[in-house]
Amino acid sequence: MATFWFQKTHEYIAEVDGEYRVGISEFAAQELGDITFVELPDVGATIAQGERFGTVESVKAVSDVYAPVDFQVTAVNEALADEPEKVNADPQGDGWFIKAKLSDPSQLDALMSEADYDAMDKEAG
16 A cells, blocks of 8 residues: 655655655646656656656646655656657556655655545545
């Protein structure tokens, strides 16, 4: 079972089987429409909380993706290069962007829980 934390800008970080994955929320993927390209950082890159670490291109827009916490990239989802639509199909599963080693896990405390994020989206929607 994965544990998710979210930012107001619709990025998530999830702990899955002891690993951390970062991507965009289901809400963000639906709002963007058909995703056509995902730009991701290199493995080994160190990204600071709030820093842009990639972009998502869709038929509607190009959107920056921001780091929810400080981390080092340990893996990127190579499948997205050929199948960016995985982000639309399963953004919080197979559509993850990167795997990360957290620099300061206490930063997770400042993010929203899944329930709080869902409540924010309902208010906005």
